Amino acid sequence: MKENVQQILAHFHIKQFQHDLIHWFQTEQRDLPWRKDKDPYKIWVSEVMLQQTRVDTVIPYFYHFIEKFPTLDSLAEAEEEEVLKAWEGLGYYSRIRHLHEAVKEVKEKYGGCVPASKEQFSSLKGVGPYTTGAVLSIAYGIPEPAVDGNVMRVLSRIFYITDDIAKGSTRKKFENIVSKIISHDNPSDFNQALMELGALVCTPKNPSCFLCPVQRHCRAFAEGVETELPVKTKGKAPKRISFRAIVLMNKKGNILIQKRPPRGLLANLWQFPNDEHAPTRNDEAFVKEISERYHVVIRSMERIGSFEHVFSHVVWHIEAYKGNALELQMGDETNKWVTIDELKQYAFPVIYQKIWQAYE
DNA sequence: TAAGCGTGGGC
DNA sequence: TGCCCAAGCTT
Numbered sequence: 242m243k244e245n246v247q248q249i250l251a252h253f254h255i256k257q258f259q260h261d262l263i264h265w266f267q268t269e270q271r272d273l274p275w276r277k278d279k280d281p282y283k284i285w286v287s288e289v290m291l292q293q294t295r296v297d298t299v300i301p302y303f304y305h306f307i308e309k310f311p312t313l314d315s316l317a318e319a320e321e322e323e324v325l326k327a328w329e330g331l332g333y334y335s336r337i338r339h340l341h342e343a344v345k346e347v348k349e350k351y352g353g354c355v356p357a358s359k360e361q362f363s364s365l366k367g368v369g370p371y372t373t374g375a376v377l378s379i380a381y382g383i384p385e386p387a388v389d390g391n392v393m394r395v396l397s398r399i400f401y402i403t404d405d406i407a408k409g410s411t412r413k414k415f416e417n418i419v420s421k422i423i424s425h426d427n428p429s430d431f432n433q434a435l436m437e438l439g440a441l442v443c444t445p446k447n448p449s450c451f452l453c454p455v456q457r458h459c460r461a462f463a464e465g466v467e468t469e470l471p472v473k474t475k476g477k478a479p480k481r482i483s484f485r486a487i488v489l490m491n492k493k494g495n496i497l498i499q500k501r502p503p504r505g506l507l508a509n510l511w512q513f514p515n516d517e518h519a520p521t522r523n524d525e526a527f528v529k530e531i532s533e534r535y536h537v538v539i540r541s542m543e544r545i546g547s548f549e550h551v552f553s554h555v556v557w558h559i560e561a562y563k564g565n566a567l568e569l570q571m572g573d574e575t576n577k578w579v580t581i582d583e584l585k586q587y588a589f590p591v592i593y594q595k596i597w598q599a600y601e
Numbered sequence: 602t603a604a605g606c607g608t609g610g611g612c
Numbered sequence: 613t614g615c616c617c618a619a620g621c622t623t
Contacts, residue, residue, distance in 0.1 A: 291619040334605025344612065369621045389619045436619055506606065554605055591608065
């Protein structure tokens with residue numbers, strides 16, 4: 242039997258909760274680079290970077306990205322290749338492709354000013370319900386819910402909610418609750434405080450309830466069940482895929498690289514020749530496959546290592562080689578022979594960076 | 602609705 | 613070590 246929102250909020254001291262939470266945030270919040278001003282563009286960039294990504298990982302990327310693209314217009318005018326390079330290593334690369342497309346639209350349609358309209362902003366590429374609420378509340382002070390994993394964890398404990406947070410439909414229930422309890426005087430600090438509390442105090446494991454500013458409002462703490470919340474079902478085990486890759490050098494000392502397709506895993510990033518699409522069973526078949534697909538003659542080949550890389554939904558096992566080759570065709574848009582120096586301009590996924598390190 | 606989509610850190 | 617995770621969105 243699930244309670245409705247009205248029942249959940251019965252006897253809940255909203256004003257007191259808002260004050261306890263916001264006061265704590267204003268005292269204890271971390272000094273983070275995207276909190277230095279309320280520039281909607283910078284807030285937006287930070288929110289996209291922070292999707293499924295830790296604060297400590299994001300900080301150096303944020304500094305570098307904002308230095309390189311200090312304004313929305315500068316990002317809108319940048320080349321895709323350069324933008325992707327600034328995202329190299331952050332993961333979930335569709336985020337930056339969508340952000341790039343979105344800022345171009347903002348430049349064209351809204352003169353480079355991030356729209357404060359929920360309808361307009363949320364229609365942009367890569368902007369979902371969370372990002373909409375986060376940017377509108379933090380940058381513009383608009384009282385919209387910004388429900389992420391932190392908020393669902395915190396509120397599942399505060400209100401003893403046992404819905405499975407792995408289900409998409411559960412987020413709406415929390416948005417409904419937040420829209421009832423959000424501070425209209427300070428929606429920015431309220432939303433950020435819920436997330437900050439989840440990151441610093443109301444953590445997934447071993448929550449620090451003894452120093453929680455809203456302990457007196459928490460049903461889970463009162464019942465002693467905080468470590469059993471939130472309820473979250475597990476995903477299925479990732480598939481394993483094995484294939485080979487090879488770093489090829491021609492007589493001029495150039496390296497062959499290939500741009501990945503514009504959709505799917507690691508879209509638009511660069512890689513070394515491989516047989517991912519049709520894994521071969523032995524060296525002979527591998528040489529034949531690479532020769533035909535990449536229009537090269539492989540003159541020598543040597544194994545340089547074995548690599549495993551775990552993605553969210555798949556595990557790659559790569560046998561890596563290096564070799565010398567003759568090129569039979571000039572390069573094109575997706576297959577290029579580049580100098581070792583030029584390699585640095587192209588964005589590679591981490592697994593191929595590791596293979597390059599083994600080659601060097 | 603659920604799968605696809607990265608990476609690095611913590612325990 | 614092998615899991616779980618971290619400020620989600622798209623299809």
